[in-house]
Amino acid sequence: MRFRHAFVAAAMLPWPAGGGASAALADAPYQAYVYNEWNESKASPNGYVPERVVTGLEAGAGHFNEPQDLFADGEGAVYVADTGNDRIVKLDASLRASGVIESLEWNGRPTALSEPTGIFVAEDGTLYVADHGNGRVLRANATGRVELVLEQPKHPLIPEDFVFKPKKVAADAAGRMYVLSEGQFFGLMQFDRDGAFLGYFGSNKVEVTPAVVLETFWKSVLTKEQREGMIKLLPIEYSNLDMGADGFVYTTTIVSANSRQEIKKLNPLGNNVMTGRDGENDFGDKEIPLSKTVKLDTSFIDVAIDADGFIAGLDRTRGRVFEYDREGNPTSVFGALGQQAGTFLQPSAVEYWNDSVLVLDAGKRNVTRFVRSEYGRLVREATVLYNEGLYEEAADVWAEASKRNVHNEMAYIGMAKSLEKQERYEEAMRYYRLGTDRSGYSDTFAFLRIDAVRASLPFVMTALLVFVFGYYGFKIIRFARSVKGRGRAHGASQGPSSGPGSTPGPTKSA
Secondary structure, eight states, X not given: OOBOOOOHHHHTSOOOTTTOOSSOOSSOXXXXXXXXXXXXXXXXXXXXXXXXXXXXXXXXXXXOOSOOEEEEOTTSOEEEEEGGGTEEEEEOTTSOEEEEEOEEEETTEEEEOOSEEEEEEOTTOOEEEEEGGGTEEEEEOTTSBEEEEEOSOOOTTSOTTOOOOEEEEEEOTTOOEEEXXXXXXXXXXXXXXXXXXXXXXXXXXXXXXXXXXXXXHHHHHSOHHHHHTSOOOOOOOEEEEEEOTTSOEEEEEOOSSSOOOSEEEEOTTSOBOOOOGGGOOOOSOSSOOEETTEEOOOOEEEEEEOTTOOEEEEETTTTEEEEEOTTSOEEEEEOOBSSSTTOBSSEEEEEEETTEEEEEETTTTEEEEEEEOHHHHHHHHXXXXXXXXXXXXXXXXXXXXXXXXXXXXXXXXXXXXXHHHTTOHHHHHHHHHHTTOHHHHHHHHHHHHHHHHHHHHHHHHHHHHHHHHHHHHHHHHHHHHHHHHHHHHHXXXXXXXXXXXXXXXXXXXX
16 A cells, blocks of 8 residues: 655644634534424524534645545544545544555555545455446555455346446445445445455335336337337436444435435345334435425435444535434434535535544535534433433433423433333323324323223222122022922912822712
8 A cells, every 4th residue: 555644744734724623613504403293394403513624735635636435444544535636545533644545556566546436444454445437446455455356247147238337335344345336226236255246235126206107107008129119217326335333234325206215224135124213214304395396305425324323314415414313213414505614515425433423525625524512412322322222311311402402302202211111101101292202102002001901900800700790699599589489389289288098079970
């Protein structure tokens, strides 16, 4: 790996006044919000605020040029895919340039990078690069020596006219590689550790639009020759991917029609297990305006996952970052399009870094660091406790968060969970109602109903037994009386007895 320690003298200079203050900016140039049960936006305290803005020049690596990707490794280093400059810039824990990778060693010779658009670094330091301009994926060890080169793969499942143009890459703990290639509509391309093509992973479905419905109708009535001349219906193409510490592959998709499943969490079988709040599978903005009859829907172009399972999706339409917990519940929205610090012109990548979030802006050619506000810290702490099942511990933190934001439904749900664990069901139902959690309300009501049944069961059983014994006792007494009455009636019908030695009296003759 050819590291060029860049601009050492510049790196030793103090930060410019406009480059990055040590403390968070006083006012964020955007308004955070949450959505209620009717998908109406309500103002919310900012969970994240901009703390520092760093350009390539200020970092000591020269100007960035169309940077397209970010990656933070376990050691705190940050890698920037400086695509337009055909290089990767490595930043240290102070966001200063510690080296520049322009080429890697392959077969004893340097091989230059060309328009790198994707970076992934494994825990052991193995570097994966989507070398888009060269049409290949490089895997290099920690010393910078290339161990594997993925170029134009050949396989019966891959169309003959397909051109391998990798944009993003990630790898799991077993060394399997997941590649997002330009123009690949069948899913992520999965390769084993030796570079053999394993198949398509997490294939998308064809997006249902009015045009697709009409196309399907015509194909059902046309001949085979006519159908072959029509445009083929292709699935939705992924826009980005990332590998979580949990071993799941997270992806983003730009959906224009149905606006569902924009963020996916793919299990080892390639199935999406991310459902979001109440199984909605809807991420990003709920209120979608129209501009000149064009729907300005959320367009996720990158996704990042941190150690606690939080998910950050970057929207290029409005320049916002949508953060969700590991269950898909929204926790924060921040960022915007604009010229101020904390806003973007052309956001291209997002990454978790230590206790903050980094956003790469290809338009401004800089990196913005966002730190949590006090409210954001409370939401994070309560969410972690809540997802770990520590409802009682989370309740106090949720209560503090709800004082700062009365529209935070998760705070009410968290308190409801705690009350439910304490068997205070009526109070829990009230907070479930405030949190508009219908399933939680229904489940708690079921517990309340069971408790009511248990409380009244002794009385009900006693009353039932009294009724049964009384009923059958009355039947027995009534039956005994009827038998005795029939016996008396039978005796009366026989008349007075004449005795054993008596003889019948004379009869009157006709």
